[in-house]
Amino acid sequence: MPTVDSKGRIVLPKExxxxxxxxxxxxxxVREKDGKAVVEPETDPERIIERMESLVERASPDPTSRREDDLDAYARDHAETIRRRARRADDE
Structure with missing residues (x-):
């Protein structure tokens, strides 16, 4: 049975x-509904990118700098993963 670790993480079973x-x-x-945790994949790439841009903007020392080149490697990789999935979804 999965447990919550000290950082609040839960490992979902492979199945x-x-x-x-x-x-x-x-x-x-992830949200609460009727006393239960509900986990659903986010399928709207625009919403994901908007949320990511918001996080970057809040973390940036210069909020006017939002160029992707200014992001760290993790954020750039994340943005590319989202774009790749969006292209794949468009092709289906």
Missing amino acids: VREQLGLDVGTEVD
Whole structure:
């Protein structure tokens, strides 16, 4: 049975991840509904990118600098993963 660790993380069982289509790096929406945790993959790439840009803007020492070149490697990789998934979804 999964447990919550000291940072609040829960490892979802492989079967659940597969049923939900959750791959490494998949953005998810986690919310409470009727006393239960609901986890759903976020499928709107625009919403994911908007949220990421908001996080970058808040973390940036210069909020006017939002060029992707200014992001750290992790953020650039994340943005590219989202774009790749969006292109894949458009092709389907």
